[in-house]
Amino acid sequence: MAPLFGMLGRFTVVFYTVFTLGAFTALYSILFRLDWPPLSRELSSPPFLGGGDSSDISDPISGSEFPFLSRLCNEAEWTEGLWLQCHNGAGPAGLSMRGGLNNLRNRLQTCVRLAISAGAGVIMPSFATRDDGDLLSYDGEECPANLFDTERFERALSVACPQLKIRSCNDTKGLDTTIDAKFRKYLDPSYFNETFRAAIDDTIARSGVTRPEINEKKPLLILYGDPFLAWNYTTSAETNEKKDLFKTLRYNKQLSELGEQIFDSLKQKSSGPIVAVHLRGEADWPGGVFGDFNVQLDQYTEALLDLRNNKLHPNGTAIVNDCYVSCGNPDAIQQFRERVEPLGYVVHSKTSVLGDNKEVREKIEDLRFDERAVTEYESLVSADYFIGLITSSLSDVVAYARTVYEEGDYFEDHIHPGTSRGGFIERVFPGGPLVIGNERTKLMVLTGPDVMDCFP
Template identity: 25%
Template sequence: MALVPFRLSRPYNGRKLMLASVTCICFLWFYLSFNHPYTSYSSLRAPWDAHDSAGPAPVLQDTSSEQWLEKPDIFDDPPLDSAAIRSVCAKTEWNANLTFTCNNSGGGVGNQRNSILNCLRYAISAGASMTMPRMILRNPANIADIWNRERTSFDYLFDESHFVESLRLSCPQLRILKELESNDTTPIFVTPEKLSEEITPEGIDHPEQWRDRFYGWLRNTTDVQKPVIDLDRSYLQYPIYSDPEEFALDFGKVLKFRQDTRVVATTTLRNLVQKYNLHGDFRSPTWNHTFFGVHLRTERDSQQGWPPTLYEYSKYETQSTNYLKQAAASGTSVMYVASGNVEEIARFAEDAKAYNLSVTTKQQLLEGEDKEKLEAFTFDQQALVDYLVLLKSSDFAGVGHSSFAWNIALWRHQLAKQRDHLNGPQLMSDELSQIYGTVRQYLEYACCLWP
């Protein structure tokens, strides 16, 4: 079965006069690239493809905090160049005849992010090529309607060029393909975790044996010479720390949110600083003594999945009481609240007055064209803005049944001094974040969620 390579678009230069040497080099490069039978993301790279044309300029050491905040996109990190990932890929036996597809990720950004990363990890384990991931598009008219719906492209949430370039640098053996050329070979569907003998809250047993189990299953399933494997959604079942710690901490960095959401998040933060006259080192990963971040998880999809009648921490009263007490003790007077439930945000803002706390949201901090950009985003795209803003908060609070909150808290935990974060007093506790719930509950988030 033939595979269609993915070629990044390149800007057309209409000028007729060019130096002869440049012309020859470009001609040679195009000829070699487009005549290779298995051109892929990994092999098709031009010098101008390495970064966006308007990519980040080098940050000067003497850039002031205020100057840093004037950047249009403070979240535009360079592509990942990870020695830890490169080491794992170098030790892998790669199979040029095997391709994985990753088209079944669904849910919010926390779900999507971890599912795509798991798919990528299984592809590396098997030594397979992988098509660009696709994801299930949530119903905009009913955010609880998530599954059995149409697929959309990777760039719906994530930065495609960052993903490709990060893997080219960190795992050069892995071929990322745009798509399959035809349906001549029907993809074989498999749930990757079902190949393991046991699945616990800490993940599949013996992930180092997964490759052998996969190839044993494949031999018994098909004799196709170039099989295509359609991986089912994989969410909280791969034990991330079965890999070296440096690998686990780097792996999630191959994903970066799409540029327009990063720009809106930067504008939101800039307006937050100006509106409330906040001061601090805005170049830091988190902003000390500035604002308190809250994820109020009371939207319809959450209430259906974790009914408040059965789950204490799904209740507005439980979340708000804990959050407001934590905020009052944090020493900050401004709270940034992320939630898709507008009515509950208004209720929370009213309750916060008893603690002399001000509550704000992205909608309140943006105006004009910036607000129009935000409103043009879908529910899940708007969540990316909240996610990035909350990363910067001085102190953060969320609940234990939310992958969105866990993603933020685990990323921030890398910066924390307190290491025993799973021993109470909350479900996850350190000096930067609190995830509320029963201690040792939802162990799969701590064990199987890539930070």
């Protein structure tokens, strides 16, 4: 994701936007791919599973890392034997999740938050895998471990929320009683505070069962779809809880290591601080309210010129000379290079920094589309400066990751002030498009979709 959410050269997500004169469906793609270097090495983002040893000496986890999540779990009312399995109707059995990397990430994290609210254990889903030749076609299934560090996620949750029982990918052994919760469509309101628990209680009651009847020997499995954007952290006043959940989720370790090698190559080819730019210029990018390619070029050029003119050595020369651009369209990267290099920047891309590193380049070429996205993320999170696009899920996740350890909420403090809500998920940015944010992390904003109340 990440359109507002989600990562890589192109990530896809389906958004349905409502307008006053009627309703129409807008299909848009998403990308996924930053704080300064210490944060990135610590943060890599999204995964999950259950059980496990929390004392892995290679990556120790302390309960003090997740104080708000721990408090949330301590205050929840748990029902032994109640299980929640989230999906969005994908896969042969209709119990898988599908979507781009950011899309999947949100579904995973949201499912855990919903399970805590319901006082239920959670069953990890399978992912419907995409056909690299047609990203809207799903040709198989896999468990989350191919994209996410599920082992670490398991350990993190066992420390932060020991009450939450977790079963691995589609493990429903012994759960013979199953009921379907009402399927939540994208346009339906998101849950907050006690509303999801109330919905689950209603679901249980309609099946002729009550919570007191559920126990370890008489378990009940609830199938719930769709968790995408299904929990509103803003309405629930859970800024810090959302941060803690985000910190538990990381990408597949091997893919993240490839991303680190890309960033190491980028640093070797750079003369100093790096500004990373996430550009949406792929053929499937919808433009319009999501940000036309040429509008991005204009806004990014202005922001890069401003950065170069305001970060100076004592002798008046520019401090920032290197720009890394992430985009799934080589032609768009070339157009960006032609606009930015006259400003004095050296423009790098994944292809250029790996030009003489055949081993890493071939490993990345062998990856599937969503796996390659993970390798892009590291450079965007690790760069000294970042400029992205608020309607891209990748940009949103990167901006969130870069600022997750700071006080407050980046979006509430630096992006949303002075704005108002329009219909559905629309946010009105007076004077947009323009580039705003804090000193190191900025986003191009324009009136259109904004899902950060429920994302990542």
